[in-house]
Amino acid sequence: MSRCDRCGGEMKNMKTSNERPFEGGTLVVTDVPAQKCECDELILVGDGALIAGYANHLRNANVIGRVQVSLDDLKRKFTVQDFLPKNACNT
Numbered sequence: 001m002s003r004c005d006r007c008g009g010e011m012k013n014m015k016t017s018n019e020r021p022f023e024g025g026t027l028v029v030t031d032v033p034a035q036k037c038e039c040d041e042l043i044l045v046g047d048g049a050l051i052a053g054y055a056n057h058l059r060n061a062n063v064i065g066r067v068q069v070s071l072d073d074l075k076r077k078f079t080v081q082d083f084l085p086k087n088a089c090n091t
Helices: 045-060 071-077
Strands: 012-022 025-036 041-043 065-070
Touching: 012 041, 012 045, 025 045, 025 071, 041 045, 045 071, 065 071
Parallel strands: 025 065
Antiparallel strands: 012 025, 025 041
């Protein structure tokens, strides 16, 4: 069992939802693996980057409203590289 460095609470592994506002609406990603304690919630950097990239994609596509998708569905359709500038992938 691991403990939080700040609050001393137990870090619990669980699935959570992540809400990300974008211009035009809100992206809600469900079933995101996270470690939670009393003061914080941590998700993997790669998962956060994928969520942020998809929110930016929705903004660029002028999507309006609330969009809900599971993290597994996002991972089946996209990778983080899909949201990087094309010249960044060729280096």
